[in-house]
Amino acid sequence: MTDHSSEEVLARFEELTALEAEFEDVELQTIRKANELNEPLYKKRAEIIAKIPHFWALVFEQSPTELDSYILPSDSKVFADCLQSLEITRFEIDDPKGDPRSFSMKFTFSDNEYFKDEVLEKFFWYRKSLDGWQGLVSEPVKVNWKKDHDLTYGLTDAAYKLYEARKKLPKGANETELKEYKSLAEKIENSEDPQLSFFAWFAYVSSYKFVTAEESQQAAKKLAEELEKRKKGEKVDEEEPEDDDEQDYQETEVFPMGDQVATIITEDMWPSAIKYYKLAHEAEDDDEHLSEIEFDDLDDESDGEIDIRALVGKGKKNKASGDLPPAKKPRKA
Amino acid sequence: MTDHSSEEVLARFEELTALEAEFEDVELQTIRKANELNEPLYKKRAEIIAKIPHFWALVFEQSPTELDSYILPSDSKVFADCLQSLEITRFEIDDPKGDPRSFSMKFTFSDNEYFKDEVLEKFFWYRKSLDGWQGLVSEPVKVNWKKDHDLTYGLTDAAYKLYEARKKLPKGANETELKEYKSLAEKIENSEDPQLSFFAWFAYVSSYKFVTAEESQQAAKKLAEELEKRKKGEKVDEEEPEDDDEQDYQETEVFPMGDQVATIITEDMWPSAIKYYKLAHEAEDDDEHLSEIEFDDLDDESDGEIDIRALVGKGKKNKASGDLPPAKKPRKA
Numbered sequence: 001m002t003d004h005s006s007e008e009v010l011a012r013f014e015e016l017t018a019l020e021a022e023f024e025d026v027e028l029q030t031i032r033k034a035n036e037l038n039e040p041l042y043k044k045r046a047e048i049i050a051k052i053p054h055f056w057a058l059v060f061e062q063s064p065t066e067l068d069s070y071i072l073p074s075d076s077k078v079f080a081d082c083l084q085s086l087e088i089t090r091f092e093i094d095d096p097k098g099d100p101r102s103f104s105m106k107f108t109f110s111d112n113e114y115f116k117d118e119v120l121e122k123f124f125w126y127r128k129s130l131d132g133w134q135g136l137v138s139e140p141v142k143v144n145w146k147k148d149h150d151l152t153y154g155l156t157d158a159a160y161k162l163y164e165a166r167k168k169l170p171k172g173a174n175e176t177e178l179k180e181y182k183s184l185a186e187k188i189e190n191s192e193d194p195q196l197s198f199f200a201w202f203a204y205v206s207s208y209k210f211v212t213a214e215e216s217q218q219a220a221k222k223l224a225e226e227l228e229k230r231k232k233g234e235k236v237d238e239e240e241p242e243d244d245d246e247q248d249y250q251e252t253e254v255f256p257m258g259d260q261v262a263t264i265i266t267e268d269m270w271p272s273a274i275k276y277y278k279l280a281h282e283a284e285d286d287d288e289h290l291s292e293i294e295f296d297d298l299d300d301e302s303d304g305e306i307d308i309r310a311l312v313g314k315g316k317k318n319k320a321s322g323d324l325p326p327a328k329k330p331r332k333a
Numbered sequence: 334m335t336d337h338s339s340e341e342v343l344a345r346f347e348e349l350t351a352l353e354a355e356f357e358d359v360e361l362q363t364i365r366k367a368n369e370l371n372e373p374l375y376k377k378r379a380e381i382i383a384k385i386p387h388f389w390a391l392v393f394e395q396s397p398t399e400l401d402s403y404i405l406p407s408d409s410k411v412f413a414d415c416l417q418s419l420e421i422t423r424f425e426i427d428d429p430k431g432d433p434r435s436f437s438m439k440f441t442f443s444d445n446e447y448f449k450d451e452v453l454e455k456f457f458w459y460r461k462s463l464d465g466w467q468g469l470v471s472e473p474v475k476v477n478w479k480k481d482h483d484l485t486y487g488l489t490d491a492a493y494k495l496y497e498a499r500k501k502l503p504k505g506a507n508e509t510e511l512k513e514y515k516s517l518a519e520k521i522e523n524s525e526d527p528q529l530s531f532f533a534w535f536a537y538v539s540s541y542k543f544v545t546a547e548e549s550q551q552a553a554k555k556l557a558e559e560l561e562k563r564k565k566g567e568k569v570d571e572e573e574p575e576d577d578d579e580q581d582y583q584e585t586e587v588f589p590m591g592d593q594v595a596t597i598i599t600e601d602m603w604p605s606a607i608k609y610y611k612l613a614h615e616a617e618d619d620d621e622h623l624s625e626i627e628f629d630d631l632d633d634e635s636d637g638e639i640d641i642r643a644l645v646g647k648g649k650k651n652k653a654s655g656d657l658p659p660a661k662k663p664r665k666a
Contacts, residue, residue, distance in 0.1 A: 008384075015381045016607045019374060023604070026370040033366050037359040041352060048348045051341075271356070274349045 018230040031100040035090050056086045058280040064268045070261050074151060075198040082112035088270045097217060101126035103266055114151065116144040122202055124262050127216035128223070133208045136259040139163060141202040151197035155254045158184040159203035162252060176247060185251045196255065204258025209249035351563040364433040368423050379420070389419045391613040397601045403594050407484060408531040415445035421603045430550060434459035436599055447484065449477040455535055457595050460549035461556070466541045469592040472496055474535040484530040488587045491517040492536035495585060509580060518584045529588065537591025542582035
C-alpha cells in the first residue's frame with residue numbers, strides 16, 4: 001500500500017484541486033459548444049411549437065418525475081389555461097465576467113384570471129462566494145396577482161418586498177432587523193400548507209445565500225491566483241474562513257429546492273421537450289378510456305391528480321395520433 | 334388560436350420528429366467533443382488517484398443521493414475492503430456502427446474474501462430496437478463468488494447461465510422454455526430479500542429487452558431513411574408494429590433500474606469524483622465525534638448505515654484535512 005502520511009494526502013489534495021479547475025474549464029467549453037450547436041435548433045423548435053396549442057402545458061404534465069411534487073394540480077391548471085411559451089437563454093454565455101452556467105427562464109402567458117403579467121422571467125446566475133460555495137442564485141420575481149388569485153398566499157409579494165428593502169439597506173447593515181425580513185420569515189414559518197405552488201419558485205433566491213456579481217468576481221480571482229500557485233507547486237495559504245457569519249439565510253427562502261427545480265427544467269425538460277410532448281400524446285392514447293372519469297375530477301383539486309390532456313381539450317383520441325410512431329416502453333434518457 | 338386539425342397536428346409531429354434527429358446529432362457531437370477534451374484529464378486524475386488509498390470507496394460513500402438505496406452497507410464494506418480502481422470508457426466513441434453513448438465500467442479489486450475476480454467489467458451499449466425503443470442494454474457479467482460469499486444469493490450466476498443458454502438457442506426459438514429461464518424467473522419471484530446487493534447490478538440486461546447490434550443497425554437505417562423522407566416533406570408510412578411480442582422480458586431482469594444506476598455513476602459520480610472525495614473528507618471532519626460509536630456498529634449490518642470512513646481507517650481526524658479549503662454548504666452541482 002502506498003505511503004499516505006498527512007503530507008502525502010495534502011499534496012494529492014493540491015493536485016486534485018488544480019485538476020478540478022481544468023475539469024471546470026472543459027465543462028464551460030462544452031456548454032459553449034453545445035449552446036452554439038443547439039441554438040439554431042431551439043429557434044426552429046420555437047417556430048414549430050408556436051403553432052401547437054398547449055405544447056408546454058403538455059410537456060410540464062409529462063415532465064421528469066423529479067418535478068412532479070413541485071407542480072400542484074392548480075399549477076397545471078394555470079399552465080393549461082394560459083402558458084403560451086417558455087424560453088431558456090444562457091445569457092452570460094460569452095460574457096467574460098459571467099458564467100455559461102447562468103440562464104434565464106422566460107414564461108409567456110395569455111390573458112388570464114390569475115395575474116396581470118404577460119411575461120414572468122426569472123434569472124439564475126452561477127456564482128461563487130468568497131467562503132467557498134458555488135451555485136445558482138436568483139432574485140425574486142414580482143408576480144402581479146389578481147385579487148384573491150394569489151396561488152402563493154402572499155409569499156411572492158413578501159419575498160419581493162424584502163428584496164426591494166434589502167437593496168436600500170446601507171452596506172454592512174443587518175437585514176434581519178428589517179420588518180420585511182421578519183414578515184417573510186414569519187410567513188414561511190407559519191405556513192400551514194405543506195403544498196407549495198410552483199409559482200412560489202419565482203421567489204427563489206439561493207440554497208445558501210445571495211451572492212453578488214462583485215463577490216463572485218473576487219472569488220473567481222482568488223481561485224485563479226491559488227490555481228497559479230498550485231501549478232507552480234507553491235503551497236496555497238488557506239486562511240481559516242471567518243465563521244462569524246451566523247445568519248441563517250434559509251429563514252427567508254420561500255422555495256428551498258428552487259435551484260434544483262430550475263436545473264431539472266433547464267437540463268432535462270427543455271432539451272427533451274419534444275420527447276415529453278410525444279409521451280403526453282401516447283399517454284393520451286393509453287388513457288383514452290379514463291378521460292371521462294378524469295373530466296369529472298376537474299373541479300376537485302384536492303384529488304391531487306388532474307388530467308391536463310382533459311384540461312386542454314385533448315381527452316378524446318385525436319385522429320392523427322393513431323398514426324404516431326409507437327415508442328414502446330420509451331426510456332427517459 | 335391556431336388551427337389545429339388532425340392533419341395540422343400530424344404535420345407538426347413530422348417536423349418535430351425531423352428536428353429531434355438534428356438534436357440527437359448535436360448531442361452525439363457534444364459527447365464526442367467533451368470526451369476528447371476530458372480524456373487527458375481523466376488520465377491525469379487516474380494517476381493521482383492511484384496514490385490515494387480507498388479513493389473510490391470514499392466516492393461511492395459520498396455519491397449522489399440517487400444511488401444511496403442501491404448500495405447496501407455490505408456492498409460498502411466490499412468497496413472499502415478491496416475496490417482498487419474504477420474506469421469508465423466510451424468504447425464506441427469513434428465507431429460509425431456504434432454509439433458515443435455506449436460505455437464500459439471497469440472495476441478492479443485486490444485479493445479478497447468475496448470473489449476470485451480481479452476485474453469486473455460491464456459494458457453498456459446504447460441501442461435502438463425496430464419497434465421504437467432506445468436505451469442502454471448490457472450482458473450479465475460472471476462473478477466468480479467464493480463459497481458462501483455470494484452477496485446476490487445466486488442471482489448473478491443464474492443470470493449468467495441464462496445468457497449462455499440463450500446464445501446457444503436456435504434463431505426464433507422461445508427462450509421462456511429454457512430451464513435457465515424458469516430458474517432465474519423463479520429466483521427473482523421468490524426472492525424474499527427486498528434489499529438487492531449492488532453486485533446484482535452486474536447481471537443487468539435491459540429495462541425493456543436485450544437488443545442486438547444487428548437490430549440496432551437496422552433500426553438506425555430505418556430511422557435515417559424516414560428522416561430523409563421527412564426532410565423532403567414526404568409522408569412517412571408508419572406501419573403499425575406487430576404487437577405479437579407478448580414476452581415479459583422483465584421477468585428475468587435481476588436489477589430493474591440497472592441502466593439508471595449506470596447513468597448516475599457515469600454522468601454524475603465519475604465526472605465529479607474529486608468533489609465527492611472532498612465531501613467525504615469534510616464529512617469526516619464533521620462526524621469526528623461520531624467515529625467511535627460507528628466503529629462499534631461495524632458488525633451490525635442490519636443497522637442500515639455503515640461509516641466507510643471508519644472502515645477505511647479514517648475515523649480519526651487526519652492532521653492534513655484541517656488545512657483543506659472549507660467548502661461551506663457545497664452544492665451538488
